[in-house]
């Protein structure tokens with residue numbers, strides 16, 4: 001009975017270790033992706049490969065790429081949300097600094 005309990009405990013430990021390792025790996029991957037998006041939020045358009053023109057499906061004529069609307073690039077997944085978050089954080093920090101300096105000037109006066 002105790003051997004069975006020890007066996008189950010061992011299996012649980014192994015599963016827990018695997019989960020923790022994968023959790024760390026996925027967290028690292030997500031962090032790397034966020035950094036990538038913050039550094040370069042745009043990605044070359046997959047349909048026109050950045051040329052801004054693509055062939056029409058039926059007529060095969062060259063026309064402005066419909067996926068990127070002639071921009072040649074498109075935003076990476078989550079780029080807008082991440083940059084909005086960054087702007088929110090930086091503006092909050094700036095407001096905090098502004099309030100602190102105003103309070104300091106009031107103290108001096």
Ligand SMILES: [Zn+2]
Pocket residue numbers: 045046047048049050052053065066067068069070071072073
């Ligand atoms: Zn395109």
